[in-house]
Amino acid sequence: DPIEVGPMTGKNPEVYGPVTQVFFRPFCYVYDPAGPEAYRRFADFLVSNWMIIGNGHACVLPTDALTDEIRAERNLIYLGLPRADLAMGDAQQISWDASSVSIGDRTYAGAYGYAFAFPEGGRLSAAIGTTAGSEELLYRLYPFTSRFVVPDYMVFGNEGTVAVGFFDGDWSFDATLGQLAQ
Numbered sequence: 070d071p072i073e074v075g076p077m078t079g080k081n082p083e084v085y086g087p088v089t090q091v092f093f094r095p096f097c098y099v100y101d102p103a104g105p106e107a108y109r110r111f112a113d114f115l116v117s118n119w120m121i122i123g124n125g126h127a128c129v130l131p132t133d134a135l136t137d138e139i140r141a142e143r144n145l146i147y148l149g150l151p152r153a154d155l156a157m158g159d160a161q162q163i164s165w166d167a168s169s170v171s172i173g174d175r176t177y178a179g180a181y182g183y184a185f186a187f188p189e190g191g192r193l194s195a196a197i198g199t200t201a202g203s204e205e206l207l208y209r210l211y212p213f214t215s216r217f218v219v220p221d222y223m224v225f226g227n228e229g230t231v232a233v234g235f236f237d238g239d240w241s242f243d244a245t246l247g248q249l250a251q
Contacts, residue, residue, distance in 0.1 A: 079237075088186045090186065091193045092144075096127055097127065097129065097130050097144075099135055100150075102132065107204030113129060122213070128143070144194060156189050170182070170224045173242050177231050179231075180226045180231055184223050185222035
């Protein structure tokens with residue numbers, strides 16, 4: 070029989086992260102049709118690559134086409150959506166706006182992008198985006214290749230990765246489980 074170590078209320082074999090795990094089950098990219106067109110183009114680019122590299126199927130949906138049925142059967146990768154539009158709690162302690170990305174008690178004004186995983190309705194979801202005007206830099210991120218694994222969270226800046234790490238067993242931010250630039 071399986072041996073349970075630690076709390077079983079958060080991360081579990083079906084939903085444990087890292088971001089890469091979101092691609093282990095059928096998934097869809099979700100973008101805001103009223104937002105920057107770059108997110109839809111990025112999703113199209115990733116789906117084309119997934120068909121070749123992942124030898125699989127993925128979908129791209131505008132937010133207004135996302136249904137409860139799709140939520141129940143697919144992992145979702147939200148591209149460029151505001152944090153308020155995501156069904157996540159405050160435990161991850163990550164937020165962003167047009168000019169900065171924050172995690173824990175640190176705000177990175179020079180950051181241009183973020184990627185992180187979070188549980189949603191018994192499935193794993195992810196959010197990937199940039200600060201305003203940096204959307205074309207998304208192409209630096211290939212979130213599903215075997216050559217690069219995105220952990221539970223990453224924040225990117227002009228000097229490279231400024232924050233990287235894992236959430237704890239209950240999907241809460243813990244600075245000791247990552248590395249944060251000053």
